[in-house]
Amino acid sequence: MNLKTLAQELGLSPTTVSRALNGYPEVSEATRIRVMKAAEAANYRPNTQAKRLATGRAMAIGHIIPISTRHEIVNPVFADFIAGAGEVYARRGYDMVITIVPDDQEARAYAELRSKGNVDGVLVHAPKVEDHRIAMLDHLGLPFVLHGRVSGIESSYSWVDVNNVRAFTRATNFLLDLGHRRIALINGIGNMDFARRRRRGYEQALTARGIAPDPALITEGEMTEAQGHDAAREMLQLSNPPTAFLTASLLSAMGARRGIEEAGLKMGRDISIVTHDDELGYLKNGTAEEPIFTATRSSVREAGRRCAALLIDQIESGDRTPRHELMEAVLVLGQSTGPAPTA
Amino acid sequence: MNLKTLAQELGLSPTTVSRALNGYPEVSEATRIRVMKAAEAANYRPNTQAKRLATGRAMAIGHIIPISTRHEIVNPVFADFIAGAGEVYARRGYDMVITIVPDDQEARAYAELRSKGNVDGVLVHAPKVEDHRIAMLDHLGLPFVLHGRVSGIESSYSWVDVNNVRAFTRATNFLLDLGHRRIALINGIGNMDFARRRRRGYEQALTARGIAPDPALITEGEMTEAQGHDAAREMLQLSNPPTAFLTASLLSAMGARRGIEEAGLKMGRDISIVTHDDELGYLKNGTAEEPIFTATRSSVREAGRRCAALLIDQIESGDRTPRHELMEAVLVLGQSTGPAPTA
DNA sequence: CTGAAAGCGCTAACAA
DNA sequence: TTGTTAGCGCTTTCAG
Numbered sequence: 001m002n003l004k005t006l007a008q009e010l011g012l013s014p015t016t017v018s019r020a021l022n023g024y025p026e027v028s029e030a031t032r033i034r035v036m037k038a039a040e041a042a043n044y045r046p047n048t049q050a051k052r053l054a055t056g057r058a059m060a061i062g063h064i065i066p067i068s069t070r071h072e073i074v075n076p077v078f079a080d081f082i083a084g085a086g087e088v089y090a091r092r093g094y095d096m097v098i099t100i101v102p103d104d105q106e107a108r109a110y111a112e113l114r115s116k117g118n119v120d121g122v123l124v125h126a127p128k129v130e131d132h133r134i135a136m137l138d139h140l141g142l143p144f145v146l147h148g149r150v151s152g153i154e155s156s157y158s159w160v161d162v163n164n165v166r167a168f169t170r171a172t173n174f175l176l177d178l179g180h181r182r183i184a185l186i187n188g189i190g191n192m193d194f195a196r197r198r199r200r201g202y203e204q205a206l207t208a209r210g211i212a213p214d215p216a217l218i219t220e221g222e223m224t225e226a227q228g229h230d231a232a233r234e235m236l237q238l239s240n241p242p243t244a245f246l247t248a249s250l251l252s253a254m255g256a257r258r259g260i261e262e263a264g265l266k267m268g269r270d271i272s273i274v275t276h277d278d279e280l281g282y283l284k285n286g287t288a289e290e291p292i293f294t295a296t297r298s299s300v301r302e303a304g305r306r307c308a309a310l311l312i313d314q315i316e317s318g319d320r321t322p323r324h325e326l327m328e329a330v331l332v333l334g335q336s337t338g339p340a341p342t343a
Numbered sequence: 344m345n346l347k348t349l350a351q352e353l354g355l356s357p358t359t360v361s362r363a364l365n366g367y368p369e370v371s372e373a374t375r376i377r378v379m380k381a382a383e384a385a386n387y388r389p390n391t392q393a394k395r396l397a398t399g400r401a402m403a404i405g406h407i408i409p410i411s412t413r414h415e416i417v418n419p420v421f422a423d424f425i426a427g428a429g430e431v432y433a434r435r436g437y438d439m440v441i442t443i444v445p446d447d448q449e450a451r452a453y454a455e456l457r458s459k460g461n462v463d464g465v466l467v468h469a470p471k472v473e474d475h476r477i478a479m480l481d482h483l484g485l486p487f488v489l490h491g492r493v494s495g496i497e498s499s500y501s502w503v504d505v506n507n508v509r510a511f512t513r514a515t516n517f518l519l520d521l522g523h524r525r526i527a528l529i530n531g532i533g534n535m536d537f538a539r540r541r542r543r544g545y546e547q548a549l550t551a552r553g554i555a556p557d558p559a560l561i562t563e564g565e566m567t568e569a570q571g572h573d574a575a576r577e578m579l580q581l582s583n584p585p586t587a588f589l590t591a592s593l594l595s596a597m598g599a600r601r602g603i604e605e606a607g608l609k610m611g612r613d614i615s616i617v618t619h620d621d622e623l624g625y626l627k628n629g630t631a632e633e634p635i636f637t638a639t640r641s642s643v644r645e646a647g648r649r650c651a652a653l654l655i656d657q658i659e660s661g662d663r664t665p666r667h668e669l670m671e672a673v674l675v676l677g678q679s680t681g682p683a684p685t686a
Numbered sequence: 687c688t689g690a691a692a693g694c695g696c697t698a699a700c701a702a
Numbered sequence: 703t704t705g706t707t708a709g710c711g712c713t714t715t716c717a718g
Contacts, residue, residue, distance in 0.1 A: 013705045045458040049395040050695030053710050086443025096441045100429025115388040356689045393711030
């Protein structure tokens, strides 16, 4: 069933039917209703491709996922972001087009998406310090929104990010308030922008209390269980070992926990862990002496929603002045994951 | 840059240029080369929407992800599948369109995808026992491939699946060979087809050795850390507790490990764990007395590739006779994750 | 081997 | 308020 035949059945022109269906004002209420009913009855749906060609709008948003670095796709957090963004796309009639590319071909992927007219805009994931993609997208003229920020870049662009500095300042302060003075940081890959900011928050909190950050207590890398385990084992063998760990992910925290137990120490008695990730409800129901965490997964989903909404707004309004949203992480202590963080 | 202007610049008709670019035989090698060069120089890419409209092919594959049940999107394994499928799509020129829907609207989502002509086929995830989606897609006439199978359905369809029965039979036998007689199963949600099959494999192995499966040693549910922990705690309080755990996911295994330690038992001395999931390299480097696991994540990625390739083949060939691929899980013991499982 | 012309299904000026 | 006409950018007969 297409427009033309539907129009014929109704004894109307395709134009009128189109207008009625798309809510144009200049069509009489009577015919509109008649058309709507007929369309409903015939189970008519406008052909997407034709619509796209005619309007010049792809009604789709692209997400490019580079894969040679495993972090992005393996990170469970990515799925949450997609879920959040997908909710918004569904609501607003957009398709989500995901492209997997070896990361040395990422630039070409954006350019192709652009020149083939596949998408109206893109969402950019996992920005690195001084990420080159910003300049490239600017140059392409393809609307985009970053999930995260890029520290080393002066040009302005739209982004949605969580306040990583503040989250880690608070988490560090929490441990300091408990009396800890030797606090280790198990962080993400150093050139990821979020990791840089988290480290800054941690160091600022220490410095503010007159404690010099100790490089021996900081490790950066892929946020896996093994990372947490190895780091904990190693650090606990120092002559002046940490009494607490602050980790950037739940997996690292689990690993650290294992390392701690292998060293014969007991969680909450000898040592504490704070993690940034609420991922799977692990580490919940603790007391103040036990692990706490800040909410990541729920906020990533919310970030997905906001990125998507922001991008669609920009596309539909044509207004390209950069906009930002900074979300606060929620510190979760001794209870299950709370609602998504507030702005 | 579009076909028309490119043709003008070359002093050729759009037809000829199109033919040259699309590899039609009836164009002279000389002009083909000339056209190719010009296209390259002008950085010309055919407009996707126009191509789609003209050919009637969407050059896109849909993935519908229902979200009210959290399992799918939260499961890290899903990201691996997407990565694998995405590789193939990229190679063969297809877009991957992901739709997130509240799971009570899944049927409508497929119907819309179909009638709007958004995609040429769909990949179906996480089949349940007696999954109704098969009948629906059959009825819609939309080509599809299942990742997994549906036990309770007689109609035939294409699928790619891992041999869950055999994986769990082998894992159970491994524990039996070590001398265990009280083996617990921490399984996925009961109405998921894969969970049903895993259970069957486990029970078959026990029965074959004359051991009656004990319902008190079987638990089914969302495969979280908490599930593993709670199940382990509970089962270890039985008057006749298990000496080994077989879990369907790494997270459950981690949880079980925590539960075991809380109970004052020691891994590898008092108790063993085998898990189906190689997720993050956890539990590796064990001895025979220590945990082993079968490769899931790497095989899921491979499954993604195969599903995508199978679907595209069917779409392009027009041949709708159902095809299947059964992959064997690889038992990984005392070493890091191996290569993807072989067929 | 190349080109002219029609058409994919829709939207959007412009007329009436 | 409705219809006519052109056109989005490509592919694909059908002629030459």
